[in-house]
Amino acid sequence: MHAIPPSPVLLPGIDAPVRPGRFVNDQLTIHEKDGLRVAVVRGSIFHTWPVGDLVAENLFVVQARQAQVATIEELAEALERPQRTLYRAWKTFSSGGATELLPRRRGRPKGSADVLRDASVRRMHGAGLGVRAIARKLKCSPLTVMRAHERMGLEPNWIRQRRLFPDAAAPAPDVAQATDVEAGDANTTALAEAAAKPEAAIEPEVAIEPEVAIEPEVAAVPEVATEPEAAIEPEAAIEPEAAIEEPVSVSLDVDPLDRNLDRFLAAHGAIEDAAPLFASGENLPWLGVLLAIPALVSCGLLTEARRLYGDIGPAFYGLRTTLVAVILLSLLRLKRPEHLKEFAPAELGRVLGLDRAPEVKTLRRKLHKLAAGRSEDLVHAVARRRALANEDALAWLYVDGHVRVYCGKERLPMAHVARMRISQPATQDMWVHDGDGRPVLLVTQEAHPSLAAALPPILEAARDIVGQRRLTVVFDRGGWSPALFADLVARGVDVLTYRKGKCDPIPVAWFEPHPGRPGEPAWLLHDASVLLPNGLWMRQITRLVGEHQTVIVTTRQDLPARVLAQRMFDRWRQENFFKYMRQEYDLDGLCEYGAEDEDPLREIPNPEWSGRDKALRKARTALQATLARTLDQRHPDAVAATEQVAELRRQRDAVPRRVRVGDVETPTVRLPARVKNLYDGLKAIAWQIETDLFRAVAPSYRRCEDEGRTLITAALRSSGRLLVEEHQLIVTLAPQSSPHRTRAIAELCRALDQTGTCFPGTRLRLRYRIAGALEADRGLRTAMSAQA
Numbered sequence: 001m002h003a004i005p006p007s008p009v010l011l012p013g014i015d016a017p018v019r020p021g022r023f024v025n026d027q028l029t030i031h032e033k034d035g036l037r038v039a040v041v042r043g044s045i046f047h048t049w050p051v052g053d054l055v056a057e058n059l060f061v062v063q064a065r066q067a068q069v070a071t072i073e074e075l076a077e078a079l080e081r082p083q084r085t086l087y088r089a090w091k092t093f094s095s096g097g098a099t100e101l102l103p104r105r106r107g108r109p110k111g112s113a114d115v116l117r118d119a120s121v122r123r124m125h126g127a128g129l130g131v132r133a134i135a136r137k138l139k140c141s142p143l144t145v146m147r148a149h150e151r152m153g154l155e156p157n158w159i160r161q162r163r164l165f166p167d168a169a170a171p172a173p174d175v176a177q178a179t180d181v182e183a184g185d186a187n188t189t190a191l192a193e194a195a196a197k198p199e200a201a202i203e204p205e206v207a208i209e210p211e212v213a214i215e216p217e218v219a220a221v222p223e224v225a226t227e228p229e230a231a232i233e234p235e236a237a238i239e240p241e242a243a244i245e246e247p248v249s250v251s252l253d254v255d256p257l258d259r260n261l262d263r264f265l266a267a268h269g270a271i272e273d274a275a276p277l278f279a280s281g282e283n284l285p286w287l288g289v290l291l292a293i294p295a296l297v298s299c300g301l302l303t304e305a306r307r308l309y310g311d312i313g314p315a316f317y318g319l320r321t322t323l324v325a326v327i328l329l330s331l332l333r334l335k336r337p338e339h340l341k342e343f344a345p346a347e348l349g350r351v352l353g354l355d356r357a358p359e360v361k362t363l364r365r366k367l368h369k370l371a372a373g374r375s376e377d378l379v380h381a382v383a384r385r386r387a388l389a390n391e392d393a394l395a396w397l398y399v400d401g402h403v404r405v406y407c408g409k410e411r412l413p414m415a416h417v418a419r420m421r422i423s424q425p426a427t428q429d430m431w432v433h434d435g436d437g438r439p440v441l442l443v444t445q446e447a448h449p450s451l452a453a454a455l456p457p458i459l460e461a462a463r464d465i466v467g468q469r470r471l472t473v474v475f476d477r478g479g480w481s482p483a484l485f486a487d488l489v490a491r492g493v494d495v496l497t498y499r500k501g502k503c504d505p506i507p508v509a510w511f512e513p514h515p516g517r518p519g520e521p522a523w524l525l526h527d528a529s530v531l532l533p534n535g536l537w538m539r540q541i542t543r544l545v546g547e548h549q550t551v552i553v554t555t556r557q558d559l560p561a562r563v564l565a566q567r568m569f570d571r572w573r574q575e576n577f578f579k580y581m582r583q584e585y586d587l588d589g590l591c592e593y594g595a596e597d598e599d600p601l602r603e604i605p606n607p608e609w610s611g612r613d614k615a616l617r618k619a620r621t622a623l624q625a626t627l628a629r630t631l632d633q634r635h636p637d638a639v640a641a642t643e644q645v646a647e648l649r650r651q652r653d654a655v656p657r658r659v660r661v662g663d664v665e666t667p668t669v670r671l672p673a674r675v676k677n678l679y680d681g682l683k684a685i686a687w688q689i690e691t692d693l694f695r696a697v698a699p700s701y702r703r704c705e706d707e708g709r710t711l712i713t714a715a716l717r718s719s720g721r722l723l724v725e726e727h728q729l730i731v732t733l734a735p736q737s738s739p740h741r742t743r744a745i746a747e748l749c750r751a752l753d754q755t756g757t758c759f760p761g762t763r764l765r766l767r768y769r770i771a772g773a774l775e776a777d778r779g780l781r782t783a784m785s786a787q788a
Contacts, residue, residue: 022078022079023078024070024074024075024078025070025074027041027042027069027070028040028041028046028064028069028070028074030078030079032051035050035051036048036049036050036051037049037050037051037057039060039064041069046064046067046069047059047060047063047064055101055102055103057079058086058089058093058101059093059098059101061075061079061086061089061090062089062090062093062094062101065090072086072087072090089101116258116260117138117140117144117148118148118151118152119258119260120134120138120260120264121134121138121145121148121149121152121154122152122154123260123261123264124137124261124264125149125154125157127261128157129157130156130157131145131146131149131156137264137267247306247761248275248761248762248763249271249273249274249275249276249761249762250275251274251275251277252265253277255279256277256278256279256353256355257279257346257355258355259274259277259316259354259355262274262275262316263316266314266315266316267316268314269314270314271314271316271318272311272312272313272314272315272318272319273311273315273316273317273318273319273320273321273761274316274317274318274321274354275353275761275762276321276352276353276354276759276760276761276762277353277354278350278353278722278724278729278759278764279350279722279724280722280723280724281350281721281722282721283719283720283721284347284350284351284719284720284721284722285347285719286332286347286348286351286717286719287350287351287718287719287720287721287722287731287733288715288716288717288718288719288720288733289328289331289332289351289716289717290351290729290731290759290766290768291693291715291716291731291748291749291752291768292327292328292331292686292689292690292693292716293757293759293760293766294752294755294757294766295688295689295692295693296324296327296328296689296760297757297758297760298755298757299382299385299386299685299688299689300381300382300385301323301327301378301382301685302320302323302324302760304378304381304382304385305319305320305323305378306319306320307381308373308374308377308378308381309370309373309374309378312366312369312370312373313369315366317358317362317366319370320760320761321352321354321358321761322358322363322366322367322370323682324352324760325352325357325358325363326363326367326679326682327682327685327686327689328351328352329348329357330585330682330683330686331686331689331690331716332716332717333584333585333713333717335585335586335589336586336589336590336591337360337363337364337367337591338360340357340358340359340360340363341360343357345357345358345359350722353759353761353762364591364592367591367675367678367679368592368675370678371674371675371677371678372674375674375677375678375681376677378678378681379442379677379678379681379682379684379685380441380464380465382685383439383440383441383465384464384465386438386688387434387440387465387466387467390434390436391469392435393434393435393436393438394434394435394440394465394466394467394469394471395435395469395470395471395472396434396435396471396472396474396567397432397433397434397435397440397459397462397466397471397472397473397474398432398433398434398435398437398473398474398475398570398571398573398574399430399431399432399451399455399458399459399473399474399475399479400430400431400451400475400476400571400574400575401428401429401430401431401445401451401454401478402428402429402430402431402578402587403415403416403417403418403426403427403428404426404427404428404429404587404588405417405420405424405425405426405588406424406425406426406427406671407425408590410425410595410669410671411425411666411667411668411669412425412426412427412595412668412669412670412671413425413426413448413604413668414426414448415427415428415448426448427444427445427670427671427673428444428445428448429442429443429444429445429680430442430443430444430445430454430458431574431577431578432458432462433573433574433577435567435570437570437573437574437577438688438691439577439684439687439688440462440465440466441458441461441462441465442677442680442681442684443457443458443461444673444676444677450478450479451475451476451478451479452478452479452480452481452484455473455475455479455484455488456484456487456488459471459473459488459491459493470492470493470494471492471493471494472493472494472495472496472554472556472567473488473493473494473495473496474496474497474567474568474570474571475497475571476497476498476571477497477498477499477500479497480497480498480499480500480501482532482533482534482536483534485532485536485538485555486534486536489536489555494554494555494556495538495553495554495555496552496553496554496555496556496564496567496568497552497553497554497568498550498551498552498553498568499540499551499552499553503551505549506526506542506544506549508544510526511524511525511526511542511544512524512525512526514560514561514562514565515562516562516566523543523562523565524543524544524545525541525542525543525544525561525562525565526541526542526544527539527540527541527561528540528542530553538553538554538555539553539554539555539556539557539564540552540553541553541554541561541564541565543565552564552565552568554568577687580687580709581683581684581687584713585683585686585687587680587683590671590676591675591676591679592672592675592676594672595669595670595671595672596669596670596671596672597667597669597670598661598667598668598669598670599661600660600661600662600667601660601661601662602660602661603658603659603660603661604658604659604660604661604664604668605657605658606655606656606657606658606659607664608655609652609655609656609657612648612651612652612655613652615648615652616645616648616649616652619641619644619645619648620645622641622644623638623641623642623644623645626638626641690709690712690713690716693712693748694708694709694712696748696751696752697711697712697744697745697747697748699747700743700744700747700748701740701741701744702740711736711741711744711745714736714737714741715733715736715745715748718733718734718736719733719734720732720733720734720771721771724764727763727764727765728764728765728766728767729759729764729765729766729767730767730769731766731767731768731769732769732770732771733745733749733768733769733770733771734770734771734772735770735771735772735773736770739772742770742772742773743773745770746770746773748768749768749769749770750768752766752768753767753768
């Protein structure tokens, strides 16, 4: 602050002298008296303003700067204000004048209309709610609602009731407004009852006004060529009778892109799930995912969920909507809920029959609610339905463990990751697949037991799905245990696995060729019987490839050696499944954060014993090196090393080898498994739906074995046109990247058309088309004619 004059000053127009002011420069001085600031330039009053009035002070600053009385830097120092603020005021004044210095009113300008709010007010008013009830639901003031009524020419409900029923004792206006909340609740209950009955009609006076409705745009749909000779074989198509009719929901909304009324009813507990409403549109992204609806309906997921859960409470995103959304989003490769942030909710909602797809926190909350219920029963029930459809595949069960590596901050138990050849913090899951490679059962292990120790309880859990038929369980060398084999045979379970350990090679002359499928070369196999150390006789099959011999042991005596060897090598389907699911569905990704305490009574290896054993092994190595150097056990160095080894052994043996988790100073934790298992189970169902589409397109796509899943993935992510008619949804997909791929998807659309599937929750039959199919067929015929 600059120096100020030492004596009071008598200003013109001021009767009494004022106290010394603030010195700005040689021309300008600022004085204060009775809450008023006076700017004096060369003895004359230049500007006055009240203390604390920043608008007036900003005006003085810009006027002083404009008159070149002082600079912004000098004024900022004298007024004790930031230079940046004063420069901003100068820039605002220069661009818009003095009126721009006035503070702006926050929020919407007075008298302006909010289109969405007006539409909600119109609907709620039509449903019979009063001003206060509407204001409470829209979280605004009653005055805002009354102004909206005046702007749209709506008559308040209490006035309309008095006009319609003049003889009834109508309440006074203030009393009517006070009872609007109760009237709104009564009308909400009436609307909920009307929504539960599809036949119930809404009274004319409470119906939604017709001008809000959006007429669907009817466009011509190109016809797709239907060549009889190109039809898909019956076994490749999805069976029409597998489709199960879902209960139909009713919506009171008329605009599919504006579901405010259904959201309002869901917030008041009037509906349990939003009815799907579709709007016609062109170039809709992700429309191809509707190809998965017939397989989703036929797998029984929605039927079993309705049987087990009933519902998950009043909600806009209810049980059916949540499950359909998770499956379709998984097929679109939205690998975890966080990926929803990368997509427009309105675009995803168009393919779900909603105005917008659920967001991250909503989907997480629904998954937690489902996982807290009977999630394991749901996944097992879907697997059981699939087992009844193909009982032969369940005669063979492939069991393998999958290690999910954890890279977070929590302290998890270590596990050996075979694909990385290193031990890392991880969680281990045990997967059971059927003979066709489809997942049947998933169990998350609390610890990391060996496959031999985990097999008996896993098979007991699988019994609930596959029944009491005789099984053949196939696994790798990790389950090698003669005692386990004897136990499984006693349970009526056959074993097929690799032989562990070294064994004498079989002479090459003993191998015999065994033919397989047509077109496949014969395998060189040797078939014999072996006796295990526990007295169990098993069949040993050895395959020769070059100079390498692969040894397989089994208790099955009734099947040819080639069949058993093929079943054993088909175990790689599980490894391919894990690799594909990690890359395409993010199988190892976390779907929730945090950790939970482990069972404090579970026994684990003692970390202290492991540390002392490591020191003992190091001392033994040093002892061997000392003996090799001295060549005398009585040498002082050798004696000292021997005593050290003995002392370390006593220290190690003094502590227990295994302890409980609760006794460890820093115990390990485990990741929550309920939501993860449910999410992985739903991803496995999505993979099965993708597999069904893959098998359905195989007869019409020659390179299906190499590119079939890529073709299906591209088709599911295709854009297209959606046309909504009275009782059907016509889905017309965009052409694929090449004519032969377009023809293959056209054949798939034909097969899906024959199922007659309706979108879940509606009576709208799905009809599938693909643009450009006729052109692709004409191009094929032209090329064939040219070659001829």
